[in-house]
Amino acid sequence: MAIRELKVCLLGDTGVGKSSIVCRFVQDRFEHNISPTIGASFLTKTVPSGNELHKFLIWDTAGQERFHSLAPMYYRGSAAAVIVYDITKLDSFQTLKKWVKELKEHGPEDIVVAIAGNKNDLGDIREVPMKEAKEFAESIAAIFIETSARNAVNVEELFQKISKQIPPLESPETESDESFKLSRQPAPSARRCC
Numbered sequence: 001m002a003i004r005e006l007k008v009c010l011l012g013d014t015g016v017g018k019s020s021i022v023c024r025f026v027q028d029r030f031e032h033n034i035s036p037t038i039g040a041s042f043l044t045k046t047v048p049s050g051n052e053l054h055k056f057l058i059w060d061t062a063g064q065e066r067f068h069s070l071a072p073m074y075y076r077g078s079a080a081a082v083i084v085y086d087i088t089k090l091d092s093f094q095t096l097k098k099w100v101k102e103l104k105e106h107g108p109e110d111i112v113v114a115i116a117g118n119k120n121d122l123g124d125i126r127e128v129p130m131k132e133a134k135e136f137a138e139s140i141a142a143i144f145i146e147t148s149a150r151n152a153v154n155v156e157e158l159f160q161k162i163s164k165q166i167p168p169l170e171s172p173e174t175e176s177d178e179s180f181k182l183s184r185q186p187a188p189s190a191r192r193c194c
């Protein structure tokens with residue numbers, strides 16, 4: 001089965017749960033006292049998608065403002081961007097809109113955008129109505145999903161939705177065992193775990 005490498009970056013305010021989503025997806029773990037990301041961290045996970053295997057090369061970026069200028073390194077050449085907000089923090093939804101604008105202006109033209117409203121286990125202190133977020137996502141033709149990294153809700157589904165939006169390769173070579181690289185940057189060897 002052909003393995004296709006897909007660079008994916010996670011963007012969004014500090015503390016919204018980007019690293020926790022990646023940690024849940026890759027290692028099926030959740031840490032209450034996870035440290036803020038410095039710069040970015042890198043993890044991979046391979047999942048089946050139709051007749052292909054999608055190897056996600058996941059760049060989990062730091063949400064702190066001082067790291068903002070590094071973001072283009074991670075979204076350039078990405079097949080998909082997951083923009084995360086915290087459903088209990090209205091500010092984080094405003095930040096998400098800024099990320100959408102930046103991606104539109106400077107990101108790859110064909111990038112798949114997914115919006116993830118994380119911490120949906122904290123619905124009793126919700127500040128961002130799901131309807132509003134969903135309508136916003138529809139208005140920019142983005143994937144929308146609410147997740148809980150803590151309770152393992154919709155994290156696999158988020159990446160499945162991304163896989164489904166990536167058009168399958170059509171050339172005859174896709175039938176072979178060759179590895180196809182969609183990401184325009186080589187996969188680094190260094191990894192940082194949650």
Ligand SMILES: Nc1nc2c(ncn2[C@@H]2O[C@H](COP(=O)(O)OP(=O)(O)OP(=O)(O)O)[C@@H](O)[C@H]2O)c(=O)[nH]1
Nearest residue numbers: 014015016017018019020036037063119148149150
């Ligand atoms: N209740 C709840 N807490 C969560 C969830 N996801 C993450 N958290 C908590 O939110 C805090 C921040 O999580 P991180 O994963 O470090 O957030 P981040 O977006 O990667 O933050 P930066 O690395 O600073 O950009 C941690 O205390 C997590 O335990 C969730 O789904 N539910």
